[in-house]
Amino acid sequence: KAGVTQTPRYLIKTRGQQVTLSCSPISGHRSVSWYQQTPGQGLQFLFEYFSETQRNKGNFPGRFSGRQFSNSRSEMNVSTLELGDSALYLCASSPGTSPSTDTQYFGPGTRLTVL
Amino acid sequence: AQSVAQPEDQVNVAEGNPLTVKCTYSVSGNPYLFWYVQYPNRGLQFLLKYITGDNLVKGSYGFEAEFNKSQTSFHLKKPSALVSDSALYFCAVRDDTGGFKTIFGAGTRLFVKA
Secondary structure, three states, X not given: OOOOXXXXXXXXXXXXOOEEEEEXXXXXXXXXXXXXXXXXXXXXXXXXXXXXXXXXEOOOOOOEEEEEOOOOOEEEEEOOOOHHHOEEEEEEEEOOOOOOOOOOEEOOOEEEEEO | OOEXXXXXXXXXXXXXXXXXXXXXXXXXXXXXXXXXXXXXXXXXXXXXXXXXXXXXXXXXXXXXXXXXXXXXXXXXXXOOOOHHHOEEEEEEEEEOOOOOEEEEOOOEEEEEEO
16 A cells, blocks of 8 residues: 655745645545644644544644545645744554554655745 | 653664663553654654553564553663664654644654664
8 A cells, every 4th residue: 555645745935925735645544643843842733634524633823724635635734834834744644533542654744944 | 631751862772782762651541652763854653552451562673662550651672773773763642631632752863873
């Protein structure tokens, strides 16, 4: 099976712009979670989706949003970009209904740089 | 709230020697614990998890972890380190406050010297 894919792999934006990141989970996986990884804050949970429903959201401002489609593919959007949004954004899919107890399979990430 | 701590930013070990990467946790209820590894410019890869059962959990690439309830620890171990084990290791725990999610430790960078 193909692994989790994320597009684009690298992105450079300027402050105030918005960005959309895409994640395709492993075939058959219905749970998708998103994480932000920075050197200072480490790995922080953004959101979790299952069957097109957001089941949980981390402590991030409303500028961060996401959605999941009927084919389980997911997107996250960040509006009004700030310098502090520069990070590696990781997507993970899991086979069951509970990513917090299931094994999560991570994509390679999207490296976002905000100038 | 649940939490997980990795007290060492970096661990250095010689190839062939045993390695230990430490993790302690704080949870209410039964802990669900994980170890993941991250290689440069890559996403995280699952190594092993403890849900219930035997305290010694065996995982991928020869790694194992020992669950110790009294010490609230879940240390990652390998009997003989390889240079290729050099990577960033994350301990993680399920957090069920305000909805289920996974929280990760800060990570421990492992250097294995030839």
